[in-house]
Amino acid sequence: MTKSESQPTRRRAYIADTFALIVFFTTTGVINERFIAGMTWEQVIQARLIGALLMVPIGRPYGLWRDWMMSHASETGVSRLTWDSLALLTFQAPLYTAIISFSGATGSGLVRGVIGAAEMMLLLGRPYGAFLNFVRSLFSLPSGGSKPMSLNT
DSSP: OOHHHHHHHHHHHHHHHHHHHHHHHHHHHHHIIIIISOOOHHHHHHHHHHHHHHHHHHHHHHHHHHHHHHTTOOSSHHHHHHHHHHHHHHHHHHHHHHHHHHTTOOHHHHHHHHHHHHHHHHHHHHHHHHHHHHHHHHTTOOOOSSSOOOTTO
16 A cells, blocks of 8 residues: 555544544443533533543544554453453543533542542443444444454554
């Protein structure tokens, strides 16, 4: 593949991974922030705006991180569930903690929000992985998770 051929694929991969991250986690973030962390709607909106801004530069790096983590999974459902959940938790939990902290969550609300997010990430790791693969297919990209997608493809 020549350099000119790889550029459109790299761009599509960036857009697909970023789009999937923003759509999926804006929805789940609102649920956690409002109903578990007890944040006000104003704080939720602020957190989602900060989150969306942060997701633009991290969407593709997370996709690559997930693909690398999933390359360790076997074909069993339990293995794929475990590795997808670990990928999400290890990459996103620290970022999410910072987002809700900067958005006004403090004390027990911050703790509840972080614990709630960690639980959600463990539960949503595999559904998000499947959603990411679906979005990638819409962009004519390989699903990932079987072998890491290269930055050059």
